[in-house]
Amino acid sequence: MDDDRLIRTLMHEYLSREGYEVVLAENCLEALSILEEASNEFKFLVTDWELPDGSGIDLIRHVRHVVCSHYMYIVMATSHGHRDNLTRALNAGADDFLAKPIDRGELIARMRAGQRILDLETRLTHLANSDLLTGLPTRRVFEELVSKEWGRARRYRRPLSCVLFDIDYFKRVNDIHGHAAGDQVLREVGRVFADSVRDSDIICRYGGEEFCALLPEATSEQAAIWAEKLRKRLSERDIILDSAVVNVTISMGIAESLAEMEDPEDLVEIADQCLLEAKGSGRNQVVCFNDLKQAAAESANRVDPIFGEAIAADAMTQVVSSVTPESSVIEVSQFFLTYRIPSAPVVNKDGLLVGVVSDKDLLAVASQPDPYSTTIDQVMRRNPICYPPDIPLRVVWEFLNRVSIRSLFISQNGKTLGIISRQSILRWLANSVWKKSAPVEGGGVGPVSTPQRIETAARLLADASRKLSDDVDQFSEDDHAAMVIGSVSQMQELLNELLASVGEGGGAMHLDSILESYEA
Structure with missing residues (x-):
């Protein structure tokens, strides 16, 4: 120049x-x-x-x-x-x-x-x-690149999948053939792995015998097809060592970016849980997030000593409000401010759940030059995590206990019935389990009086109802909706307390009433 x-x-x-x-x-x-x-x-x-x-x-x-x-x-x-x-x-x-x-x-x-x-x-x-052994990028480089790709996928609403895999029984290779042979196996697996990905994919040796790939523009179904091809390719490959020929297999876990995920670490974490399921259920297989949910449901046939026959509907909170994909960012922002809610499910004209939007999503675009022209469809997070209402509560508890995601939706036939979070399950445990073994006068433990629990919850519910009735005349017509939603949110918790107090069978009645109410 x-x-x-x-x-x-x-x-x-x-x-x-x-x-x-x-x-x-x-x-x-x-x-x-x-x-x-x-x-x-x-x-x-x-x-x-x-x-x-x-x-x-x-x-x-x-x-x-x-x-x-x-x-x-x-x-x-x-x-x-x-x-x-x-x-x-x-x-x-x-x-x-x-x-x-x-x-x-x-x-x-x-x-x-x-x-x-x-x-x-x-x-x-x-x-x-680069990893000295395989020549693949290191985990540090992978994490730097993943952050950029995660931001791009969120910004442009593109699918993004993560595949995590490791070599089955790799320790046996080291024990039988020596560590030098183990290094040869790692190099060969790394080479096949590198030859199997697109130029746009981000791959690395994640640690030990574990490898990871981030697949931009790929859904979990597409990632599963790719992963299955890689699994078969490696399982059919003879790896020639100095003194022997070995075959190895791999177990693979796949996760796609979901609405409830806040950062790329959540995506890798879910893929890791799927990998653990693949290894725990026989190895040499591919497990996606939907397979993980199905496996958990199938393993929940027995009656759990803590959760008993409780189902997800017993602990969930019903959805009070939702928004539509066609609403503008400004309209929903004002809706959130007026009703004092941090997030809401997004449903289409048929009432089907298509995403979730939070105040954080709105904040990211609210300062654009023309936010009125930006619709929720452009900013909402798709692929929300959903469980059916009749799935054992223990399954949902296990999932929330294993990952950093804090809440998920309960839905049936694509329609949202409620939300269940860690706090929801803690409340259920407090009402249904902990109180039955609370300390009693004179030492030891014993059950808390069910009538007393019902009386307390019913009294608070009546007080909330009276307050709502008394406040009607004090607000303008425009404020009525906000007042009702705020009061109903409080009353929902008390209703859940009452239903949890009636013991076995309450969950079934709760679910039936929800479904009847939804159909009405």
Whole structure:
């Protein structure tokens, strides 16, 4: 970059003869436009000090701190050869200094010196970012790239899947054939893994005999097809060691980005739970999140000593309010503020659950130039986690206990019946289990009086109902909806307390009443 046309022509001629591909710019604005559009394509920047619209010093600082994600070798070319100027240029981020008028031999020598430094930097970066054994990216690099891909998938509402797998009974390979043979197996598995992914996929050796892949633009169904092909390919492959030929199999867990996930760690965590299920149910298989839920339901046929025959409907809280995909961000924001709620399910015109939106989702787009034109369909989180109302409560408890997700939906035939969270299950335990063994007067433990629990809950429910009735005249017509929703949320908790107090059979009555109410 130089504002002198003759110097640009000479530099282009000198460097082109040496095999460099050269792009010219005559001012800061043009240079920044070129760099921001394709900064990864450039390894060198040669810039003049004084420019019509700025200085080379400012440009260097901007390139170092804003533009480039990789290391670019920067040469400052100027007639200001004073020592102080040299110091300023180097402190700003320049790597070398080239005096004007430009001497061809000196220019080429400095460029070759820069190339040696870039080659060394490339080798060091590769060593730092690659697993020494398999050559795959390290877990640290993987996590950095995953954060960027996670943000892109959330921003553009694209599917994103994670596949986590490890080698079955890998310890046996080390025990029987030695650790050198184990290293050969890891290298071969890593090579097959790398050959099986797309250029857009992010892969790594996650640790030990465990590997991980992030598949952008892939649903869990598509990821499962890919994973099954990889599993078969490895299971049918003979790995030739120095003293033997071995076959290995892999177990694989798959998770897709779900509405309740807050960060990429949640996605990897669910994939890890699916991997544990694959290993626990026989190994050499692929388990997706839906398979994980099904396996948990099938294992819950026995009566649990703590949860008994309790089902999810016993602990859930009914959904009071929902929003539609067509609503604008501003409308739903005002709805949240008025009714003092942090999130709501999103249902379509047929009443089917299609997503969930929270105040955090709204906050991310509420400051856009025209938020009225932004609909909830553009910001909501899809793929909400759903369980049927009659699934054993223990299954939901096990899931929430194993992952960082805090709540999920209870639905039937695609329609939302309620929400169940960790707090919901704690409340159910407090009402149905803990109180039965609460300390009694004189020491020891004993059951709490059921009539007393019912009386307390009923009294509080009556008080809440009376307060709602008394407050009707104190609010304007526009405030009635907010007042009712706030009161009903409180009364729901008390109704759950009453239903939990009636003992066995209460859950079934609760579910029947919910379904009848929903149909009505």
